[in-house]
Amino acid sequence: MRLDVVTIFPQYLAPLDLSLIGKARRDGLLDLRVHDLRGFTHDRHHTVDDTPYGGGAGMVMKPQPWAEAFDAVLGEAPGEGASPRARLVVPGPGGAPFTQATAHRLAREEHLVFACGRYEGIDERVYDHARDVFEGRVEILSLGDYVLNGGEVAVLAMVEAIARLVPGVVGNAESLVEESHEDGLLEYPVYTKPASWEGRDVPSVLLGGDHGAIARWRHEQRLARTAARRPDLLPPSAVLSGEAELPIT
Numbered sequence: 001m002r003l004d005v006v007t008i009f010p011q012y013l014a015p016l017d018l019s020l021i022g023k024a025r026r027d028g029l030l031d032l033r034v035h036d037l038r039g040f041t042h043d044r045h046h047t048v049d050d051t052p053y054g055g056g057a058g059m060v061m062k063p064q065p066w067a068e069a070f071d072a073v074l075g076e077a078p079g080e081g082a083s084p085r086a087r088l089v090v091p092g093p094g095g096a097p098f099t100q101a102t103a104h105r106l107a108r109e110e111h112l113v114f115a116c117g118r119y120e121g122i123d124e125r126v127y128d129h130a131r132d133v134f135e136g137r138v139e140i141l142s143l144g145d146y147v148l149n150g151g152e153v154a155v156l157a158m159v160e161a162i163a164r165l166v167p168g169v170v171g172n173a174e175s176l177v178e179e180s181h182e183d184g185l186l187e188y189p190v191y192t193k194p195a196s197w198e199g200r201d202v203p204s205v206l207l208g209g210d211h212g213a214i215a216r217w218r219h220e221q222r223l224a225r226t227a228a229r230r231p232d233l234l235p236p237s238a239v240l241s242g243e244a245e246l247p248i249t
């Protein structure tokens with residue numbers, strides 16, 4: 001999978017060299033390139049922003065460097081010339097929610113381009129222009145209902161959530177199955193040795209070797225946790241049956 005990130009703070013993306021994502025890059029599973037938006041400016045000060053028309057606080061990102069950055073990342077795509085199926089993601093608090101389902105959908109793309117906005121935002125004409133050059137494949141996605149200083153932290157989170165779903169990036173694919181948000185319920189609690197620590201014992205069902213009982217206990221715990229922490233996620237059937245009204249660990 002090819003990933004391009006355009007930002008005025010390329011160093012912000014340095015963590016993508018670490019851990020499983022870093023290894024996947026070195027193994028050739030991910031071709032991730034970070035581009036400095038200032039490299040697409042032509043003035044002495046490498047200006048990427050200007051004052052907003054109509055007045056108001058802060059600065060707005062200028063359109064021209066973005067247009068040149070898009071041309072560059074599309075032109076650099078593998079194979080012949082422009083990448084025919086690249087999709088542009090612009091993180092922003094005004095976007096549609098980025099969820100596990102979004103991560104799965106984007107993990108099937110062959111080329112994702114992320115545009116990190118800063119300041120008060122990007123000139124609106126950049127989105128119109130992007131819809132032309134990406135042939136409609138443009139989306140604005142939000143991590144949650146809060147405001148970050150820019151798109152970089154959101155891109156770190158989105159790239160990690162997406163890339164770990166690309167086959168081969170996470171060594172043990174089974175560990176992707178029983179996670180929170182994969183089937184609508186939160187994860188069950190986990191324990192390791194010792195069986196008793198500082199007077200706190202591992203639930204006895206986990207020590208007994210009865211796999212049916214363990215599976216039932218884990219399912220109950222998932223329901224109870226979801227009811228306590230994220231009742232909005234519970235399927236109506238679990239609410240009606242009272243299945244979720246168990247004590248949580």
Ligand code: ADE
Nearest residue numbers: 091092093142143148154
């Ligand atoms: N940029 C600023 N705030 C953001 C958010 N909540 N999600 C994604 N990108 C952002």
